[in-house]
Amino acid sequence: MSKVRVLADHVANQIAAGEVVERPASVAKELVENSIDAGATRITIEIEAGGRRLLKVSDDGEGMVRDDAILAFERHATSKIRVTDDLIAIGTLGFRGEALASIASVAKIELTTSTEGASAGTRVSIEGGRMRDVKDAAHPRGTTIAVRDLFFNIPARRKFLRSEATETFHLTNLVTHYALAHPEIAFVFVNNGRDVVRAVAAKDLRERAYQIFGAEFLENLLEVDGGDPQVARVTGFVSAPRDRRSSRDSQYLFVNRRFVRDRMIGRSLSEGYRSILPYGVYPAALLFIETPLEEVDVNVHPAKTEVRFRRPAAAADAVREAVRDALARNEYVPPPQIEPQISQSQAATAAVSYTPPQPRIEFVHPPPSPAPLPTGEEIARDIEEMLRSSSVKSASPLPPLNSAERLVREVTPESLSTNIRPLGQLEESFIIATDDEGLLLIDQHVAHERVLFDKYRALESERRTESQQLLVPETFDLTPAQAAVFDQLVPELEVYGFELMRLSGRTVAIRAVPADLPAAEARNMLSELLETVDAEKKSSARETLRDEIAASLACHAAIKVNMSLTPEKMRWLIDRLLQTSSPTTCPHGRPVILRLKMRDILKGFHRI
Numbered sequence: 001m002s003k004v005r006v007l008a009d010h011v012a013n014q015i016a017a018g019e020v021v022e023r024p025a026s027v028a029k030e031l032v033e034n035s036i037d038a039g040a041t042r043i044t045i046e047i048e049a050g051g052r053r054l055l056k057v058s059d060d061g062e063g064m065v066r067d068d069a070i071l072a073f074e075r076h077a078t079s080k081i082r083v084t085d086d087l088i089a090i091g092t093l094g095f096r097g098e099a100l101a102s103i104a105s106v107a108k109i110e111l112t113t114s115t116e117g118a119s120a121g122t123r124v125s126i127e128g129g130r131m132r133d134v135k136d137a138a139h140p141r142g143t144t145i146a147v148r149d150l151f152f153n154i155p156a157r158r159k160f161l162r163s164e165a166t167e168t169f170h171l172t173n174l175v176t177h178y179a180l181a182h183p184e185i186a187f188v189f190v191n192n193g194r195d196v197v198r199a200v201a202a203k204d205l206r207e208r209a210y211q212i213f214g215a216e217f218l219e220n221l222l223e224v225d226g227g228d229p230q231v232a233r234v235t236g237f238v239s240a241p242r243d244r245r246s247s248r249d250s251q252y253l254f255v256n257r258r259f260v261r262d263r264m265i266g267r268s269l270s271e272g273y274r275s276i277l278p279y280g281v282y283p284a285a286l287l288f289i290e291t292p293l294e295e296v297d298v299n300v301h302p303a304k305t306e307v308r309f310r311r312p313a314a315a316a317d318a319v320r321e322a323v324r325d326a327l328a329r330n331e332y333v334p335p336p337q338i339e340p341q342i343s344q345s346q347a348a349t350a351a352v353s354y355t356p357p358q359p360r361i362e363f364v365h366p367p368p369s370p371a372p373l374p375t376g377e378e379i380a381r382d383i384e385e386m387l388r389s390s391s392v393k394s395a396s397p398l399p400p401l402n403s404a405e406r407l408v409r410e411v412t413p414e415s416l417s418t419n420i421r422p423l424g425q426l427e428e429s430f431i432i433a434t435d436d437e438g439l440l441l442i443d444q445h446v447a448h449e450r451v452l453f454d455k456y457r458a459l460e461s462e463r464r465t466e467s468q469q470l471l472v473p474e475t476f477d478l479t480p481a482q483a484a485v486f487d488q489l490v491p492e493l494e495v496y497g498f499e500l501m502r503l504s505g506r507t508v509a510i511r512a513v514p515a516d517l518p519a520a521e522a523r524n525m526l527s528e529l530l531e532t533v534d535a536e537k538k539s540s541a542r543e544t545l546r547d548e549i550a551a552s553l554a555c556h557a558a559i560k561v562n563m564s565l566t567p568e569k570m571r572w573l574i575d576r577l578l579q580t581s582s583p584t585t586c587p588h589g590r591p592v593i594l595r596l597k598m599r600d601i602l603k604g605f606h607r608i
């Protein structure tokens, strides 16, 4: 008996919905993209209950006539492409013709739409993929789509939705992205009846970024303007090196105004900061890459959040060098060296791919001149080559110094004696000390972090936290995404001695901070915490959240590296460290103390 069957349309649509509709934010993405494609100048997004109960997008775009409004819900129904060749250069955000069909198969939809000058508009109602009703309805030019009860017919999918706070966070992020990508469009975002974003049409990205993030965010950004229109023009903003993030969450990347998550661009961005930002620390960025349409393939991923560059290496170079150039213009890195005699047009290209400033190595063979613009990989190869050739040349090979790495070990709590004597500092960052077993190196910052973490946790559990009132309250602006988690974080922060007040809109005043925390650090700490704390954790694991706050407080209040310490201060720090719950690891899990054993020292000097 035959067993292969063609799936019914509604099943096929639900399967497609699995790829396109992951959560309310992905529905909003498709609807907002449709509005942009329809030429809207104003888009309003309203949500209730994290978008599960209601997600409504209205626009003033070109709208649809009745037949189109019905057909739009068919799978593979699109007005944006016709033939395969159209796929080579896609100028619209949508093109797959499956978003509306997919969404309609897993929710209850009401679409109301009208075209310019039409005598009547149309309302189409669909539930779980079944057309319920089509009738005339009044609507100004444009389209309103209300999506209700997402996944009402697929309980298994509904279970995967996270808390209202998390879904709202994703939705806010999404609206922020599209608002940034389209400054010329007015955006309104309303959550449970409350305005979260209300941005009128702006004249450029700078003005839009100001509307969304506030003046302070912009002040700290460097403008990027580079690349090559033939391959990839790169514009936008990146953060100054002092502004560090522990995740890529503050990186907003767009390719031809399409928001993407692209590892390659992220990596090139980081490469732009090489040698000025340590590994694991990320800059904030708002980067727009514009390429000729045929330079990118956007038909890679059903949700269209990934793209494939036709010339990935050239695009990567353009991003890296445009970022490097922005840093150089602001004197964070030496300016690129451009050959003096080149013409205007060559200069434009040279600005894209200038010779990176010479790293602190000498090339064994000076590169031929004019230098063939080395890439990161080439430089790495050069260094390797140099190291190889120099070790071959040295007559009596010395044991490589890094053999010490094998001898220096993390100190375990059991082997820690109380008999630690500080001798001095290394690079004003590490305390050099001895104990009964040998030589110790103590990372002063993380040691103090551990001391403070234990202190904050103890005070909090005894309800004895102390705070210091600020003479002049510090104010700062929340990003929309931060605002979404702020209210829930406040009670927890107050436990530690913060006094925070929401002023108008997204501005927050810090009126008091925990004892020991320098007022200047409070702002950094809060904005970092608001970015890293998972919205989900707030309700579920209060202890985890309190640990996270204590760790962040400890990190910001702790003495820094590159700070000279008196012998008394070192003594004090070591004594306090030894009294903590875990003197050998910091709250983030890094080692605090390294030891070089006496036995290994003697062995190293061939004394045993």
Ligand code: ADP
Pocket: 030, 034, 035, 038, 059, 061, 062, 063, 064, 072, 073, 077, 078, 079, 080, 093, 094, 095, 096, 097, 098, 099, 100, 101, 142, 143
């Ligand atoms: P795609 O965007 O890939 O074409 P969709 O399923 O998202 O597919 O939409 C199907 C079609 O419905 C679109 O091609 C467009 O013609 C029409 N459409 C959808 N949303 C709107 C809107 N907000 N305004 C005008 N037309 C729309």
Ligand code: MG
Pocket: 030, 033, 034, 093, 094, 095, 097, 099, 100
């Ligand atoms: Mg679409």
